[in-house]
Amino acid sequence: MGNKGQSKGILVLVLAGICALMLLSGFRSAEPAGRSGVQSTVASAGAGELQESLALLTTLGGQASAPGAPLRLVLKWQGEYSGAASAEAAVQSLATRLGLGEMSSADDEGHRAWRSGAQLSGGTQISLFWSELGGGRSYCIVTLETADLLSSPELPDAAADAGRAMLQSGIAAEWNASLQAPAKEQGGTQAALLATERLLNAQFPGIQAEESYADVSTSSHSYSVPGLQRTVSSGSHSLALQLAVHKNVNADENRITLGMPLITIEY
Structure with missing residues (x-):
């Protein structure tokens, strides 16, 4: 903007x-948690689509940007959780799957919210935001960001892994990416x-x-x-x-x- x-x-x-x-194939069409064979197939399809899209964005960015310019990329997974586990247990489970450390918790406009973040080995930042919506529902956003995609070859695989982690946590997440x-x-x-x-x-x-x-x-x-x-x-x-x-x-x-x-x- x-x-x-x-x-x-x-x-x-x-x-x-x-x-x-968003109208999604891939992760969006996931079956309920527990059907691991279906989840594995869906996750593989979604990961392939995501990585193809990131490769396409990288190509377009390289063509449209100044020569040698860094390509900043922000990728977000987001979706709603309404599983049987409590929000606190579910967010801690997801944080563990994502390899994140200690969670911070605070009251966010009357709803409890959790945050955590870490830096991957190549420089990609990953963060988790989870907020209760009420009625046993929560909303979750996992963000991966790098200042230069060309210097962060780990990001596409890390992004796919994050989508799988959310699926395994019962969240049919949707992704969007901005370069x-x-x-x-x-x-x-x-x-x-x-x-x-x-x-x-x-x-x-x-x-x-x-x-x-x-x-x-x-x-x-x-x-x-x-x-x-x-x-x-x-x-x-x-x-x-x-x-x-x-x-x-x-x-x-x-x-x-x-x-x-x-x-x-x-x-």
Whole structure:
């Protein structure tokens, strides 16, 4: 987002709500916990899809970013838990599966919430946030982040492992990924957006811009993309990819952000 004021906050809330409507194959179609054979098959399919998507994002990011620029990546797994175990027992079990250390707990707007985090060997940061919703339900977000994906070869496998851990904990989680870097194209954000869009057209025949957003420092398009299965429903559209270009006025530099299926970080 990068834009200031009320429109930024509204857009964040819209994106967060849309992410809850993701239409998924892979982990989303998981069977209830206990059917380990089905879970193993589903997890393998979901992990393959995730790693293919991360490889695609890396390729697109390398083409659209300034030469040699680091590719920041933020990947989020999120989903709801409503199993038989208590929230405290379930979150501790998930933290153990993720290899995280001590959990911190606090009251978050009337609901108990837990947090934990760690750094993997290659520099990837992994964090867990778990919040009770009431009625025996909880919401969980596992985030993996690296300042440069090209220097963090462990992230794709770690991301797949995190999805499997959530599935084993009874959470049919959904993932989204956002990649960010200084843009190859400078000048006005709209011109840079259209120049970058030409790269997408070459990569994805039939790609179609369905939604757009613009302000004085940001231009963004969200696309339907034939062949990409991971989508978000927005009105009558199934969106699979979002591109944003934001002008950092202090550095006089354009920054690109690519999201699959949508961007869920500040751009």
